[in-house]
Amino acid sequence: MPSTKRPAILLNARRYWSDCVGRSGVFRGSWEFVAALWEFLRDSTPSRLRSRFGDADYDWDYRVNTTSGAVGWRDRLLGVFHSPYQPTERELFYEMMDALAQHTKINFNDFTFIDLGSGKGRTLLMASDYPFRRIVGVELLPSLNEIAQQNLAQYHSDSQKCFAIESVCADATTFPLPDGALVIFLFNPFPESGLRRTIANLENSVDAHPRPVIVIYHNPQLEAVLNETGRLKRIVGTHQYTISRS
Numbered sequence: 001m002p003s004t005k006r007p008a009i010l011l012n013a014r015r016y017w018s019d020c021v022g023r024s025g026v027f028r029g030s031w032e033f034v035a036a037l038w039e040f041l042r043d044s045t046p047s048r049l050r051s052r053f054g055d056a057d058y059d060w061d062y063r064v065n066t067t068s069g070a071v072g073w074r075d076r077l078l079g080v081f082h083s084p085y086q087p088t089e090r091e092l093f094y095e096m097m098d099a100l101a102q103h104t105k106i107n108f109n110d111f112t113f114i115d116l117g118s119g120k121g122r123t124l125l126m127a128s129d130y131p132f133r134r135i136v137g138v139e140l141l142p143s144l145n146e147i148a149q150q151n152l153a154q155y156h157s158d159s160q161k162c163f164a165i166e167s168v169c170a171d172a173t174t175f176p177l178p179d180g181a182l183v184i185f186l187f188n189p190f191p192e193s194g195l196r197r198t199i200a201n202l203e204n205s206v207d208a209h210p211r212p213v214i215v216i217y218h219n220p221q222l223e224a225v226l227n228e229t230g231r232l233k234r235i236v237g238t239h240q241y242t243i244s245r246s
């Protein structure tokens, strides 16, 4: 269900602490929690903040706002408890799409591209260079989703081929997946518990409505968890991404 409520920091912090403790025990888990907050503080120094604007080339070219530099402290702190916003690099995205086209021979017109954890929507804009049937982004943080919607409204490119694009504010781990064949894009958006919920959601959706599914997993830190489903077969990959299909 789409939401516009701002997630509460303390509630998220408590959940994150519980996850750490559940995974590693009270002492080690609390230590992991403090280490994550410390990393957030280190990441807030002026030099680190400045360095995040290094990803802004894309924005200059298309007059949009997808940089991780211009994200406020509140959303960055919430990012510690979920997954910090970072846009996919343009070159790598097109490399993944080339691999997708080459190794799956998909007919783009049959597939909906869905980015689970879509942030400011850069992948949605880049995916619109391909003739997907539809493009959907699902982002947890309302402020990032609002920026994504502004980006979708402002974006203009002569190479755009898909115009049915939307960005929705919701928890992507339980989001009702669209009908029809899917290309699911994940840029490491969830901790292990979130990825497990996402896989269960996908399995239920495919059981109810059997259809082809392709998963592009960028920065596949939890690939082993994804593989546990047994329903996806890895078809290609590098250390930066994997592509699997049902």
Ligand SMILES: C[S@@+](CC[C@H](N)C(=O)[O-])C[C@H]1O[C@@H](n2cnc3c(N)ncnc32)[C@H](O)[C@@H]1O
Residues within 6 Å of the ligand: 079, 082, 083, 084, 085, 086, 087, 088, 115, 116, 117, 118, 119, 120, 121, 122, 123, 138, 139, 140, 141, 144, 170, 171, 172, 173, 186, 187, 188, 189, 190, 194
């Ligand atoms: C690493 S960023 C990737 C952004 C975008 N997919 C890209 O590749 O450019 C991960 C995003 O996932 C979002 N996120 C984390 N947990 C989420 C959840 N449960 N539901 C929806 N979005 C989530 C974060 O807020 C963040 O914007």
